Amino acid sequence: MAEAIRITPEETRQKLQGGKALLVCAYDSDEKFKDLQLEGAISFSAFRAKLPSLSKDQEIVFYCA
Numbered sequence: 001m002a003e004a005i006r007i008t009p010e011e012t013r014q015k016l017q018g019g020k021a022l023l024v025c026a027y028d029s030d031e032k033f034k035d036l037q038l039e040g041a042i043s044f045s046a047f048r049a050k051l052p053s054l055s056k057d058q059e060i061v062f063y064c065a
Contacts, residue, residue, distance in 0.1 A: 004062075012061055016040055021059040022047075036065045 007015075015021035023041040025033045033043040041063070042050070054060075 007061070015059060015061065021061045022054070024060055024062050026062040026064040038063065 012021070012023070016023055023038060024047045025036060025038070025041050025043055027033055027036065028044050030043055030045060033041075037043075047060075
């Protein structure tokens with residue numbers, strides 16, 4: 001398994017604004033997601049539901065606070 005690549009907040013913003021990445025809150029709790037949601041992010045449960053339809057090339061940025 002490959003190591004996660006860390007990127008800066010500015011790189012993240014550019015990728016999200018360009019539609020090149022999906023922002024996912026890494027907490028499995030929807031309650032924590034509601035407390036820590038960043039603009040444009042989806043919950044981990046929504047990510048799991050969406051996973052089968054995502055392209056293998058889709059860039060995904062996970063965050064936790």
